[in-house]
Amino acid sequence: MSIQVGQTVPDVEIRTIGAEIEQTQTGPLFAGRKVVMFAVPGAFTPTCSNRHLPGYVKHFAEFQARGIEVMCLAVNDAYVMQAWAASQQVPPQLLMLADGNGSFTRALGLELDGSAYGMGLRAKRFALYAEDGVVKLLQVEAPGEFRVSTAEAMLEAIG
Numbered sequence: 001m002s003i004q005v006g007q008t009v010p011d012v013e014i015r016t017i018g019a020e021i022e023q024t025q026t027g028p029l030f031a032g033r034k035v036v037m038f039a040v041p042g043a044f045t046p047t048c049s050n051r052h053l054p055g056y057v058k059h060f061a062e063f064q065a066r067g068i069e070v071m072c073l074a075v076n077d078a079y080v081m082q083a084w085a086a087s088q089q090v091p092p093q094l095l096m097l098a099d100g101n102g103s104f105t106r107a108l109g110l111e112l113d114g115s116a117y118g119m120g121l122r123a124k125r126f127a128l129y130a131e132d133g134v135v136k137l138l139q140v141e142a143p144g145e146f147r148v149s150t151a152e153a154m155l156e157a158i159g
Contacts, residue, residue, distance in 0.1 A: 002138075003110070005137065005138055007134070009026060010027075010104070012026050012104040012107045014029075014098065014099055014103075014104050015081075015100065017081045017095070017096035019092070021098075029071070031132060034068045034069065034130075034131050035068065035069045035071060036068055036070050036158070037130070038056060038071075038126070038127040038128075038154070039072075039074065039110065039124065039125065039126050041075075041114060041125055042075070042076060042119060042122055043080050047125075053072060053084075054088065055150050055152065056094065056151045057090055057091065059155060060091055062151075063151075064093070066158070069093070069095065070094045070095070071095040072094065072097065073097040073104070073105070074099065075099050075101075075121060078098035081096045081098040082096070084096070102121045102122075105121070105122075106121075111124065124140055124141065125140075125145075126139060126141060126149050127150075139154065
């Protein structure tokens with residue numbers, strides 16, 4: 001069962017991509033902050049690279065103006081996420097999260113079986129908004145769709 005509105009984001013080990021790759025826990029990443037975290041099925045995949053991540057890069061200042069931090073999650077290793085961030089010119093304040101083993105994705109209950117496409121376990125395409133680690137909004141895409149987890153949809157839904 002997936003995480004629900006009103007529940008606390010699980011505290012799981014993850015790697016963050018910034019100036020350096022760091023190992024941390026998700027609990028402190030969300031504690032005391034307003035966060036939009038969006039997840040993509042894979043770095044360098046077409047919709048993720050051409051539309052999803054670029055939308056958040058384009059609207060990043062709007063989230064910042066509202067006091068909201070933005071994080072991008074993928075079930076990819078930290079080096080892939082680092083290369084993807086560089087290729088997409090991601091601002092350093094937009095935190096890239098590498099969930100290499102899918103532990104955080106599974107803890108959220110938002111995993112996708114991409115085995116039919118040679119991708120194995122991945123994250124569903126989704127976005128959530130949390131305040132102090134508590135989920136206030138969760139937007140999960142239907143298979144093959146890209147509507148409710150966009151930067152524009154999240155800005156509108158948060159208000």
